[in-house]
Amino acid sequence: MTNGQEIGLATSRRQLLAGAGLFVGLAVTAPLVRRALAAGSGPLFSLGVASGDPLPDGVVLWTRLAPEPLAGGGMPNRPVNVQWQVAKDERMRQIVRQGTVTARPEWGHSVHVEVSGLQPARWYWYRFKVGNEVSAVGRTRTAPAVGTHPARLRFAFASCQNYEAGYYAAYRDMAAQDLDFALHLGDYIYERGALPGRVRQHDGPAATSLEQYRNRYALYKLDADLQAAHAAFPWIVTWDDHEVQNNYAGLIPEDSQDPQTFRRRRAAAYQAYYEHMPLRRSALPDGASLKLYRRFAFGDLLALQVLDTRQYRSDQPCDDGLKPRCAAALAPEATMTGTDQERWLFGGLSRSHGRWNVIAQQTMMAQFNSGSDAEPIYNLDQWDGYVAARSRLLAFLAEARVANPVVLSGDIHSSWVSDLKSDFEKPESATVATEFTGTSISSDFPKDWIRRVQAALPANPHIRFFDGAARGYGLCTLERGLWRTDYRSVSDVTRSDSPVSTLAAFRLEAGQAGAKRL
Structure with a gap:
């Protein structure tokens, strides 16, 4: 034995x-x-x-x-x-x-x-x-061995599974797929307290203590469809904000609570996350710290870099929110990843032998101006609030000639396909990578924002696709010369037995930048 x-x-x-x-x-x-x-x-x-x-x-x-x-x-x-x-x-x-x-x-x-x-x-x-x-x-x-040449891989990516917002029919569908693994990009739980009139209800007030976070994870994990998806294939997980508190940044809370109180809260949240995820010893928390960024290789077909853009980020600029950028959003020192993680990421990408190179992270990387040329409006919790850090990453991908880079994102409760440009202000500039942003498993996207986003799309030509109405997940099929992403959509998130179908599908051809709709 x-x-x-x-x-x-x-x-x-x-x-x-x-x-x-x-x-x-x-x-x-x-x-x-x-x-x-x-x-x-x-x-x-x-x-x-x-x-x-x-x-x-x-x-x-x-x-x-x-x-x-x-x-x-x-x-x-x-x-x-x-x-x-x-x-x-x-x-x-x-x-x-x-x-x-x-x-x-x-x-x-x-x-x-x-x-x-x-x-x-x-x-x-x-x-x-x-x-x-x-x-x-x-x-x-298990993953394919180093030095092998897999012909095909298949995996799903998901995020944002607010228990109160709906059922997990998306996970029932995912569990039935023939997948090598699943990738979770954050907001596994929502820390908020119970709200009246929701599809399902949280178990009590907002989680702030270790026992409350444990109970919140338990509530989510009691869902049979989520359990089935976990039992069907291995998961690779990372977090976003709601595992601790909405829009926190490093050790800076969203609200005005005492810094030491928030540090204790983050420590409790990080421990509960570790206790409920299939993570290795390298992720064992040390108080309010937990090293979650890591990389995986699947033969030479896929190199996967998994980021943590919450624990080390600087505070959201311009007092956060949806608004025009101030000077702080352009500051070179503003960071999503922290210096050490950025260096680690660039090093891993420069040494990669992967046919496809994936950066799995939380918030949408593509620029999106939801306002006008006269008064641009950006989501400053996303990479739009950390412009210099994004520019460094995209410039590195181009200069290092990283093979077929793909960014997978979550957080925004809607589906997007974007060309990541060397200069978003110049539509004719080179496309450096493709970003697939997945919708939520269940979390809401405001209905009044769908029309606003659609109206702004012509002024953002690098956005190839948007849908804000559907809940679901992304399904990726990789071959040596071709990548396909299917957006799997739940018909009715308020029904546990809801049908699931493909909303849209896109392909990437190795060596050619930009996604094409199928």
Whole structure:
């Protein structure tokens, strides 16, 4: 038996091998756990299972023990041994890796297992056990090996799944797709308090404490369609603002709360995020810090750079909002990523051997003037508020001749396809990259803004496509010479059984800038 490596919960290989009675110990631990739980407690694995961060030789496996998921989890204040298994078959008969991890109360009894020693580019199945209680079986896939030449990859990207705004029919559709992985670009939860008259309701007031954030994640993860999508393939995740607070920037809150109070809030939010995501040890939070930016390679077909544009950004210029730019929006020191992450990004892109080079990040990168030439209006929470940083990135992509760069974005609750120009003020300037901005899984886009955006499109000719009415996700199919993005659209977000169809599809040809509608 070869054991994987537990992440962040500190059961070492030496402890596993020395503990000859670990599997027997599970049988002892489980009844103790059950006796300690309140009468009427639900199943231990109520929040489902997930996998993530696929590498050629392994993945991260996740679950969390939560028999009372909306009441802090409901577990006794003691460590619990959890057995995990990875198999070549769905019936879990051909076990290839297994081991035991310790779910600890200080981490919300979450479980992160870093499995290694797997074969590249193949499917595996996994599950967890505590005594006689067994989790659902999840499916995961390793990445193609370095130096290989995959002919095809398929993945989805999604963001903005406000529980109160609607159901997750988009995830039901996504789970049925044949995907290598899913990419989540942020706003996995919304921290806001419950609002009357919504399709569904949050579990209480705005989340500010660790227990409140835990309960909010639990509410979202109880959704069956979201659980199904997590169990169908590995996820690669990053965050945006609502995992902490709307439009926060670094350690600067949106409102006027005390900085130390916000630091404690961000620390609680970051810990809850880690506890509920399939993340590696490198993402283990340290107080109000958590390193989330990272990169992945899928053979030589896809190089993926995943950014964090919230934790390190400077404050939104001009007092934030939708308005004309002030001088601060053009300042060279204004940053979305921070200096270290920008340097890391440029270094990774310069060394990439990927046929397609993807930058996965949060807010829309393309310039969009929703006003007029006389009075331009920009969204200053987006890259339009950080013009110099955007210019440096686009200039680097051009000068380094990065192969087939594609930017994937979320946040704005609407679908866009954009040419990223070397100079947005000159439509004839070179197209440096293509941006696909995905709509939300469920979050609203203001209806009165649809007409306003449409009216402004002629003055923004680099915007190839816009739709603000549809909810859904993006579906990307990569071949060596061709990229295709389908915008999958939910007919009615207020129905859990809503049909899902393709709203629009676009293709990119390798070596040729600019998307073309199919």
